[in-house]
Amino acid sequence: xxFKDQNGSGNFKNLILSxxxxxxxxxxxxxxxxxxxxxxxxxxxxxxxxxxxGEFKVEINRTELxxxxxxxxxxxxxxxxNRDRKIDRHTLANKFWGENETALNSLxxxxxxxxDAFRKAMPRHEVIMTDGCLYYLNPAxxxxxxxxxxxxxxxxxxxxxxxxxHDKALSYYMGGACLYxxxxxENLPLEGLDWIYGEREQLxxxxxxxxxxLCSRFFEEEKHEFVVEFGERILDIVPHFEAIHEVIIxxxxxxxRIDYARHQYQFYLFIMESLDIPPSTRIGNLxxxxxx
Numbered sequence: 001x002x003f004k005d006q007n008g009s010g011n012f013k014n015l016i017l018s019x020x021x022x023x024x025x026x027x028x029x030x031x032x033x034x035x036x037x038x039x040x041x042x043x044x045x046x047x048x049x050x051x052x053x054g055e056f057k058v059e060i061n062r063t064e065l066x067x068x069x070x071x072x073x074x075x076x077x078x079x080x081x082n083r084d085r086k087i088d089r090h091t092l093a094n095k096f097w098g099e100n101e102t103a104l105n106s107l108x109x110x111x112x113x114x115x116d117a118f119r120k121a122m123p124r125h126e127v128i129m130t131d132g133c134l135y136y137l138n139p140a141x142x143x144x145x146x147x148x149x150x151x152x153x154x155x156x157x158x159x160x161x162x163x164x165x166h167d168k169a170l171s172y173y174m175g176g177a178c179l180y181x182x183x184x185x186e187n188l189p190l191e192g193l194d195w196i197y198g199e200r201e202q203l204x205x206x207x208x209x210x211x212x213x214l215c216s217r218f219f220e221e222e223k224h225e226f227v228v229e230f231g232e233r234i235l236d237i238v239p240h241f242e243a244i245h246e247v248i249i250x251x252x253x254x255x256x257r258i259d260y261a262r263h264q265y266q267f268y269l270f271i272m273e274s275l276d277i278p279p280s281t282r283i284g285n286l287x288x289x290x291x292x
Contacts, residue, residue: 046144054182086134173210224251
């Protein structure tokens with residue numbers, strides 16, 4: 001599932017944040033519950049804070065780490081994303097340079113440049129560690145990575161739902177939704193870095209699932225005006241998100257706004273046809289059932 005407008009993703013995040021704050025104020029979302037570590041990320045309560053969603057940024061004591069080359073950013077992003085793993089240097093070199101004679105040398109240069117940048121920013125700590133042929137990040141440092149925290153909130157939300165702890169699940173989903181600031185490594189070129197595209201797709205899918213779960217909760221609470229408002233903002237960016245079309249149509253029908261429901265369905269059909277995607281008969285049956 002791809003965004004209609006990549007450049008608008010950051011602005012969309014601000015819309016989502018404002019809508020979630022509104023949802024809490026009117027009692028649609030639980031307040032005062034701990035939705036994972038995203039609050040620490042917002043407060044910058046880490047030795048190293050890494051933003052991989054949207055524009056790449058790594059901060060140490062609120063000062064941005066000084067690295068400018070895309071390959072440096074991509075290698076560091078991979079190490080951050082795999083924060084709890086030790087990665088074989090040959091595996092890392094092949095992932096970024098392929099199987100050629102200069103791959104290891106190129107990797108060594110990048111690692112050396114990254115170490116120099118970290119030493120200038122935090123001279124008391126070694127950040128990129130070595131264990132034989134393995135690279136890893138210093139486990140003694142508290143490192144916050146937005147992409148990892150989003151996945152953690154997503155998984156915790158799913159586990160809470162399985163345990164029928166619905167308010168707790170929503171709190172995790174809210175925390176995860178707030179962390180999304182745009183595409184994974186949004187401004188980095190994908191040429192030769194297919195793994196970025198895979199991560200980008202997976203993280204976007206998890207974010208959208210969390211938004212859909214939140215929207216479904218608003219529908220269950222019969223806050224249909226809010227469902228429409230929240231859902232339309234999602235469709236601004238992902239116009240072919242079928243589950244959101246469906247819940248908006250259901251909300252219009254619940255408010256006896258038949259014409260609005262029909263208009264939404266026509267918009268849904270137009271989007272599906274333009275993308276050559278067969279429309280869902282279930283969504284079409286919503287209006288047929290109401291007419292009957």
